[in-house]
Amino acid sequence: MALAIETRDLTKRYGELVAVDRLNLAVERGEILGLLGPNGAGKTTVISMLSTILKPTEGTAKVNGFDIISHPDDVRKSIGIVFQEPSVDDELTGLENLQLHSMWYGVPKAIRHDRISEVLTLVGLEDRKNSLVKTYSGGMRRRLELARGLVHHPKVLFLDEPTLGLDPQTRDQIWKYIADLAQKEDMTIVLTTHYMEEAEELCDRIAIIDQGKIVVLDTVEALKKSIGGDFVCLKIARPDIAVFASLSYVKRAEIDDDMLVLTVENANEHLQEILDRAGKAEYIAIRPASLNDVFLHFTGREIRPETGEGGIFQRIMRAEARR
């Protein structure tokens, strides 16, 4: 049984709206798969169906070899979930939340204490474990939530936007822990995110989801390669696309305002040759392809509102988006 998750035409409809559209997905054991997509793409719905919270309208899936429709209890026993909205109990302390969770998930009494300290230390809540959760900050709740999802060492862990609203240091720590855990415990992790860095840092493979469908699914490297390579941006007096036509490593060329934008395979090696053909350049920039470019390429839009950083590249992106 090499597959941890296998979906067959998994579909969820809400009246007219198709939230998840005949999804076919295979996740291997021990893999970290990222579901990357804009808000409303259907990521959370996928996770809700796989964790048996929602019943699919059509199709089905197997999680840990158990069918989510005919054997939901077996599925539940073998998974952990960290919800997008905090679902820890405000009226209890952090420790009590974890103790109750351990009871519900059948963590043996003998190891319960150790498990709980382990996850509390991990998320840095050891010293606040006896405070009521209602006194916690948003980030602390999130960390407790994550600790709770891990305390029973599930075979498959679903993380719905695991680091949403966390500061960069905590985010780094949690990424490190998730990666470690996946390796040590042979845990399969499916996470949704709309943070490119998160997907890039953590995931073995990434599925880009848009409007309920998987647009593309592959490793980060392969995805980046698939869009042709790096970007070279030149400002020259008389841009002419034709001169690059014969270069096999130039995958695309286009003119945006007064800029010439080339998509080049292994740009670092070919820069001299490109410059020879381009002639005198007023401005040169070279930028490796990012996951954002991949996303843009496959969905035709950016994942989040532009941040205003890197002006020139924003323009390249916008130009890309217009195509």
Add this chain to the structure above:
Amino acid sequence: MSTWEAIYGIWLREVKVFSRERSRIITSLFTPLLWIFGFGGGLGPNVSVKEFNYQIFIYPGILAMSILFNSVFFGVYIVWDRKIDILKEILVAPISRTAIFVGKILGGTTDSMIQGTIMLLIGGLLGISFGFGTTILVLLFMLILTVGLVSVGLILGSVLTSPESFGSVVSFLVFPLFFFSGALYPLENLPPWLTFLTYIDPVTYGVDGMRGILLGTSRFPILLNFSALAAFALVMIWAGTFAFKRMQ
């Protein structure tokens, strides 16, 4: 074994939350006390029913009322738990819905019985005398009534979607159950339509049973009251497990 531990966990959560909200105990005692002293205290010196001072006469009814309010509300609180998203954690855990339901009943029963016991002590202050046997019997009636009514609350909680619907529950369920239970008047000599309503109100059998045990006067034999109440509780438990299985 793990199922029992899961049920224990659900009960423990309720008890912990309850013990931290002491103000809830005070506020929920306030209404029954108002009835006993504000209403019964005023009518008592002037009105007597079946040779009892009115205040004493309605005491078993008010005891049932405090159980009615606390028990039904306990159940409806899960609507709130769902609203703030903490219900999801339990619903997605590998626990059977029946186990969740049982744990919730035990939690609600504990809450409601603690308050009921305080009410019972207040009865002692009013001069109602009860010995050991009587106390056990009253507690038994309180317990069965509580279990049935907590189940009613939980069924409502599993169906209702917004905390705003709490208000309708009070108007359309809890108040009618209270007023038609004979808590405030004897069941004899009523017009037929009212007699009918009192007979189909399960709380009636709790009030009548406890009045029989505490004051020695009742409309029905105690065994009949007990059986009616037990049947009500069993049906509600059955319906509740069903409702919880369907809850999303």
